[in-house]
Amino acid sequence: MKHLPLFFDLAGRRVVVVGRGAAAERRADLARSAGAAVYQLESVSTADLKGTAAVFVATGDLESDTEAQRAAKVASVPVNVADRPQLSDFILPAIVDRDEVVVAISTGGASPTLATLLRGRIEAMLPGRFGAVARLAQTFRAQANALLEPRQRRAFWRRLIEGPAGRLALRGDEAGARRIALTELDAARRAHKPLGIAHIVGAGPGDPDLLTLKAAQLLQQADAILHDALVPEAILGRARREAELVCVGKRKGRPSWAQADIEAELISRVRAGQTVVRLKAGDPFVFGRGAEEVDALQAAGLPVTVVPGITAALGCAASAGISLTDRRVASAVTLLSGHAAHDAAGGHTRVIYMAASEAASVRDRLLADGVDPATPVAIIENGTRPDERISTGRLADLARLAVRHVGGPSLIIVGDVAARAAVQPESLVQVS
Numbered sequence: 001m002k003h004l005p006l007f008f009d010l011a012g013r014r015v016v017v018v019g020r021g022a023a024a025e026r027r028a029d030l031a032r033s034a035g036a037a038v039y040q041l042e043s044v045s046t047a048d049l050k051g052t053a054a055v056f057v058a059t060g061d062l063e064s065d066t067e068a069q070r071a072a073k074v075a076s077v078p079v080n081v082a083d084r085p086q087l088s089d090f091i092l093p094a095i096v097d098r099d100e101v102v103v104a105i106s107t108g109g110a111s112p113t114l115a116t117l118l119r120g121r122i123e124a125m126l127p128g129r130f131g132a133v134a135r136l137a138q139t140f141r142a143q144a145n146a147l148l149e150p151r152q153r154r155a156f157w158r159r160l161i162e163g164p165a166g167r168l169a170l171r172g173d174e175a176g177a178r179r180i181a182l183t184e185l186d187a188a189r190r191a192h193k194p195l196g197i198a199h200i201v202g203a204g205p206g207d208p209d210l211l212t213l214k215a216a217q218l219l220q221q222a223d224a225i226l227h228d229a230l231v232p233e234a235i236l237g238r239a240r241r242e243a244e245l246v247c248v249g250k251r252k253g254r255p256s257w258a259q260a261d262i263e264a265e266l267i268s269r270v271r272a273g274q275t276v277v278r279l280k281a282g283d284p285f286v287f288g289r290g291a292e293e294v295d296a297l298q299a300a301g302l303p304v305t306v307v308p309g310i311t312a313a314l315g316c317a318a319s320a321g322i323s324l325t326d327r328r329v330a331s332a333v334t335l336l337s338g339h340a341a342h343d344a345a346g347g348h349t350r351v352i353y354m355a356a357s358e359a360a361s362v363r364d365r366l367l368a369d370g371v372d373p374a375t376p377v378a379i380i381e382n383g384t385r386p387d388e389r390i391s392t393g394r395l396a397d398l399a400r401l402a403v404r405h406v407g408g409p410s411l412i413i414v415g416d417v418a419a420r421a422a423v424q425p426e427s428l429v430q431v432s
């Protein structure tokens with residue numbers, strides 16, 4: 001290791017930045033974001049550095065840089081000179097900033113490009129609101145240390161960070177996260193075994209780079225991954241090394257799992273406290289039996305979330321260069337099953353884009369096509385975003401329902417499945 005990584009508390013302390021160009025501005029901004037009192041000068045003398053915690057030099061001129069560095073040395077103030085590691089006491093790492101959580105990356109000055117590449121990967125791994133999880137942990141630190149045995153603490157922290165409380169914090173509901181964490185702290189104190197959680201996750205069409213960020217994060221958190229046979233090795237390779245991989249799909253020459261057995265397996269693992277990812281090809285709710293698994297977990301009173309994936313129709317169309325609704329030749333897409341299961345109902349789900357402002361004419365067209373006016377409908381506005389709003393009702397009432405949804409982007413789902421939107425208790429299912 002060429003440099004020892006340290007995190008420097010600059011809050012309220014004097015920091016001098018020498019220089020005026022872009023590199024100097026960047027350093028001044030960085031020091032300010034750590035709470036430093038920043039003084040920006042064009043040149044510096046030893047007297048200017050009295051009471052200074054650190055000096056950043058970035059004049060862009062070797063002679064001026066060297067002069068400023070010497071002044072810092074004489075004043076015994078640690079100095080960083082931009083792009084001149086040989087003149088620097090410390091170097092600036094590439095930074096991934098998530099409020100309380102900060103990741104610093106250094107290649108010891110060998111390759112800033114490699115550091116930037118690594119930063120990009122780490123940025124993708126850490127959800128935007130990761131700092132909220134650290135704040136949540138901070139809130140409970142003293143209590144957990146006081147109330148729990150060391151053995152219980154590890155399980156509590158892991159569950160707080162990876163479980164429902166952490167996930168709520170990531171969604172921006174810090175008050176809800178604290179409520180759950182408090183219940184979990186109480187449960188841990190009474191030595192109750194905490195429940196696990198199931199995530200019904202879409203793996204996309206097969207290219208690992210088409211996994212969603214959320215799916216990739218959950219693969220890194222799972223204790224167990226129950227996956228379809230269609231999910232390729234390249235995707236399973238993204239799982240946490242310690243995760244138990246269980247193929248529950250149909251594979252030639254091996255007995256396949258019955259749906260009821262998959263559901264029982266999910267339930268027993270969540271009851272045992274595991275974080276279980278049920279990894280399904282494409283999207284779990286498109287010809288995927290994901291809804292049955294959600295129902296089974298909910299009926300058992302267990303927490304479950306759903307993470308969508310890119311369904312095969314969209315993945316294949318993009319790969320083949322086909323725009324499914326190229327407006328010059330098409331205005332609708334139909335997803336059908338060739339192998340209609342004998343126990344499947346024959347209902348038809350219509351998903352209508354760009355329709356909230358046209359709700360009355362959409363209703364009239366569907367009624368003219370013979371669709372029952374009592375058919376369930378759901379209008380979903382700002383879907384998956386923090387300000388998501390859902391209305392449900394009957395086709396006959398579509399125009400009245402749509403009046404509430406003129407603000408954000410929305411789409412309309414028409415069909416018997418739309419009734420499910422109303423029956424899912426939000427506390428159990430957060431469709432992400």
Ligand SMILES: C[S@@+](CC[C@H](N)C(=O)[O-])C[C@H]1O[C@@H](n2cnc3c(N)ncnc32)[C@H](O)[C@@H]1O
Pocket residue numbers: 205206230280281282283284285286287288310311312313315316
């Ligand atoms: C049981 S369905 C699951 C569909 C999946 N839930 C989805 O959203 O794509 C399995 C079928 O999806 C299609 N499929 C899944 N992945 C595919 C891929 N990478 N290329 C082409 N078809 C695919 C095939 O028709 C396959 O028989």
